[in-house]
Amino acid sequence: MTPNSSPADLSAFWMPFTANRDFKEAPRLLASASGVYYKDVNGRQILDGTAGLWCVPLGHAQPKIVKAVQDMVAKLDFAPTFQMGHPAAFELAERLKQYTNNRFSKVFYTNSGSESVDTALKMALAYHRARGDGTRTRLIGRERGYHGVGFGGISVGGISGNRKTFGSLLTGVDHMPHTHNLEKNAYTKGQPEWGGHLADELERIVALHDASNIAAVIVEPVAGSTGILVPPKGYLKRLRELCTKHGILLIFDEVITGFGRLTTPFAFDYFDVEPDMVTTAKGLTNGVVPMGAVFVKQHIYDAFMDWPTGIELFHGYTYSGHPLACAAGLASLDIFENDGILEHAKGIAGYWEDAVHSLKGLPHVVDIRTIGLIAGIELASIAGKPGARAFDAFKQAFNDGILIRTTGDIIALSPPLVFEKSHIDELIGKLSGILQTLD
CATH class of the missing domain: 3.90.1150.10 (Aspartate Aminotransferase, domain 1)
Structure with a gap:
């Protein structure tokens, strides 16, 4: 052929x-x-x-990315990151930290958006347990949300076609309503005026389950795969307020919105709302080599470091921080920052x-x-x-x-x-x- x-x-x-x-x-x-x-x-x-x-x-x-990957594969085709490391993985993590304007201090590598979501959900559950809040096991997603195709992602996701043939999924998951309303918001440029109050549905869910049982809320800042649902004005800020009030972690799924899609580095920059964790993938390497990452606030990482000496988080992937992906990620950041x-x-x-x-x-x-x-x-x-x-x-x-x-x-x-x-x-x-x- x-x-x-x-x-x-x-x-x-x-x-x-x-x-x-x-x-x-x-x-x-x-x-x-x-x-x-x-x-x-x-x-x-x-x-x-x-x-x-x-x-x-x-x-x-993109020539700079092509060359970076070619150079890396000739030098280091693979290196494990379980109890080992290689320089490019640490360099990229530091660069990504800086690209968030140091709002997030830790980077955990995955290979896709689906893996980033499942990683963040596991981190949320383990974080609360590490702090002595082991009853916080419930996860809250949103109708029409898309969070990849892992069992965690389709459980918190809200697109019926992705869920209906795969059994009972994860237990202990609830969903907020979506914000799409053609009658109120048709033909909107930017954020719709109507719908910010829908964030208060989280209060209803908290009243039903009690905050002491809820670990995290995960949303796409702009819902992408369901057909581009833009958050109403005030919606994301209100979610942040309610999560802070009730001690619930807020996760932004930025697999689509990250790396410039809204003309800012991330959607949390565009909307001026900071979550506790951010899931990323896709534009991280310009699609050249599969890679994802979860950005994590320092206080979440610190909770794990208070555990006894040894492996703090029993989670990871064979290809986490793959050398070729790191090379593509570093070259992509160079282009974003310099071009x-x-x-x-x-x-x-x-x-x-x-x-x-x-x-x-x-x-x-x-x-x-x-x-x-x-x-x-x-x-x-x-x-x-x-x-x-x-x-x-x-x-x-x-x-x-x-x-x-x-x-x-x-x-x-x-x-x-x-x-x-x-x-x-x-x-x-x-x-x-x-x-x-x-x-």
């Missing part, structure tokens, strides 16, 4: 989050990528409107917002919501066929040379932060044409 040809047999690969039978009837195969474009196996150029899978903020085949990436993102954010909202009024469009360099375009569903209309748009988009993402009947856009206005024009122009032809 030549590099740009299609494989003869597609049957062996059971594809994730994919309609396998549908895909294999008409495969969409990507062969290469550079900058903000993919090429498929036929040499067609595909504009990347989703930054890969939310994970390539700096564009594809004006966030400044560029801020500079095009308004143009992006206006361009996306220009789709208002097109057939079947019932809502558009934007924040930073993210957009959700909600379509009316076909009766009896939820998700079919947006999936048809996804297929047409690929055929027309743009990559979009859909969840249900919502189109989600999250372009690389290095997009230019001409790329926005191409993406939205083609998407406009597609929306005008949908059944």
